[in-house]
Amino acid sequence: MKDRSTHARREFLKLAGITAAGTGLGFPSRASENFIPRSGDDVFKPVRAIHERVIRTVVGLRPFRPSGFVLRAEKINDKLVIHNYGHGGAGVTLSWGTAKLAVDMALQTTAKSYAVLGCGVIGLSTARLLQKKGFKVTIYAKVLPPETTSNIAGALWFPTSVYDKTKVNSKFMDQFNAACKISYRMFQDYVGEYYGVRWIDQYFLGHAEEYPGGKELYPNVNEHQNPSEYFGFDYAQQLSAMLIEPPVYLNALMRDFLLFGGNLVIREFNNTSDIAALPEPVVMNCTGLGSNKLFSDKELIPVRGQLAILLPQPEIDYAYVVPVKDNLLYMFPRKDGIVLGGTSEPGNWSVEPDQQEIDRILKGHAKISRSLGV
Numbered sequence: 001m002k003d004r005s006t007h008a009r010r011e012f013l014k015l016a017g018i019t020a021a022g023t024g025l026g027f028p029s030r031a032s033e034n035f036i037p038r039s040g041d042d043v044f045k046p047v048r049a050i051h052e053r054v055i056r057t058v059v060g061l062r063p064f065r066p067s068g069f070v071l072r073a074e075k076i077n078d079k080l081v082i083h084n085y086g087h088g089g090a091g092v093t094l095s096w097g098t099a100k101l102a103v104d105m106a107l108q109t110t111a112k113s114y115a116v117l118g119c120g121v122i123g124l125s126t127a128r129l130l131q132k133k134g135f136k137v138t139i140y141a142k143v144l145p146p147e148t149t150s151n152i153a154g155a156l157w158f159p160t161s162v163y164d165k166t167k168v169n170s171k172f173m174d175q176f177n178a179a180c181k182i183s184y185r186m187f188q189d190y191v192g193e194y195y196g197v198r199w200i201d202q203y204f205l206g207h208a209e210e211y212p213g214g215k216e217l218y219p220n221v222n223e224h225q226n227p228s229e230y231f232g233f234d235y236a237q238q239l240s241a242m243l244i245e246p247p248v249y250l251n252a253l254m255r256d257f258l259l260f261g262g263n264l265v266i267r268e269f270n271n272t273s274d275i276a277a278l279p280e281p282v283v284m285n286c287t288g289l290g291s292n293k294l295f296s297d298k299e300l301i302p303v304r305g306q307l308a309i310l311l312p313q314p315e316i317d318y319a320y321v322v323p324v325k326d327n328l329l330y331m332f333p334r335k336d337g338i339v340l341g342g343t344s345e346p347g348n349w350s351v352e353p354d355q356q357e358i359d360r361i362l363k364g365h366a367k368i369s370r371s372l373g374v
């Protein structure tokens with residue numbers, strides 16, 4: 001059993017594009033002409049990854065489909081249902097993109113009022129874009145922020161761990177690439193304190209990432225080989241990325257939705273007959289992993305992720321991702337705490353924290369901090 005889950009994890013990471021584990025890949029140093037190395041007060045401050053600073057541990061289930069997210073319309077009785085679910089490890093990143101593509105489908109109809117099922121990041125973005133077109137929108141959801149999976153996300157703007165490279169077709173890849181581009185542009189309009197979105201220096205340590213959605217979505221790329229500066233790794237790929245703080249961001253989207261006259265109904269849907277009975281003619285399905293049961297989508301599986309959140313450290317102004325044996329370590333410095341990940345367990349539905357995993361995560365991050373000389 002243990003062997004199988006290790007194998008599944010390794011396969012997931014491989015399919016998610018994270019393959020170059022380890023150090024010493026021998027990349028040349030390619031810092032851009034305008035790159036200014038850190039020095040003096042600007043050096044990397046260490047994360048204090050110790051048990052005493054852990055304020056909470058959380059588990060979330062990423063809604064993953066090997067052939068990618070579902071973005072299509074379907075007729076159920078006299079309703080048109082537009083699906084927008086299954087975003088894997090990058091639902092926050094892709095949210096505005098797939099919401100825009102789903103709303104474009106809705107605009108083919110003459111409907112003026114819409115039901116949105118789900119109040120995670122996908123439901124809220126879809127609802128806001130419908131409101132911006134002047135429509136009346138009701139969100140129906142079993143749980144609201146802060147209880148959604150979207151609240152557990154890191155959330156780095158990086159569209160990875162969304163599909164299995166061997167299972168996708170060109171139609172999906174066109175949707176994926178379009179969603180990345182739309183989302184990248186739209187998120188920039190949300191940068192600032194109110195929405196909890198900011199730019200940060202992101203480092204992929206010991207490995208190079210591809211540029212999902214297109215190289216132009218990744219500004220300020222620099223490649224470094226300098227063990228003393230880059231956390232003990234002899235290769236680091238640096239780029240600028242947006243960091244989204246889900247607790248702040250989702251609250252702000254909820255406020256906007258209500259401010260623009262949205263209705264919110266707390267309700268669980270058990271089958272498609274419940275959906276057919278809704279008063280709205282068009283239903284946007286943004287139920288994430290809930291679509292496994294509600295729409296009998298058995299390709300949709302959970303990829304379990306566990307995080308340890310440390311007390312905030314306002315002096316940390318960088319983020320990193322490191323592949324380690326069969327897993328990942330990543331650190332995102334948020335206002336509500338330092339987010340330490342992570343785990344990726346396909347097919348595991350348990351939302352109970354696992355102390356052994358937390359120990360492993362803390363140990364791994366402490367080792368990276370020690371390489372900074374502390």
Ligand SMILES: Cc1cc2nc3c(=O)[nH]c(=O)nc-3n(C[C@H](O)[C@H](O)[C@H](O)COP(=O)(O)OP(=O)(O)OC[C@H]3O[C@@H](n4cnc5c(N)ncnc54)[C@H](O)[C@@H]3O)c2cc1C
Pocket residue numbers: 059060061062063085086087088089090091092093094117118119120121122123140141142143144148149150151152153154155156157158267268269270286287288289290291294304305306307342
């Ligand atoms: C540990 C972890 C780290 C992550 N890090 C990142 C990251 O750094 N960047 C990134 O972009 N993404 C990240 N993600 C992925 C991201 O969290 C998900 O892709 C995203 O939250 C999916 O959003 P959603 O709105 O589809 O689902 P959810 O947030 O789960 O929302 C689903 C909504 O549908 C409702 N619903 C479901 N079923 C029913 C039903 N039957 N009846 C009524 N309502 C129903 C729920 O109540 C909820 O309101 C991470 C995820 C995890 C677990």
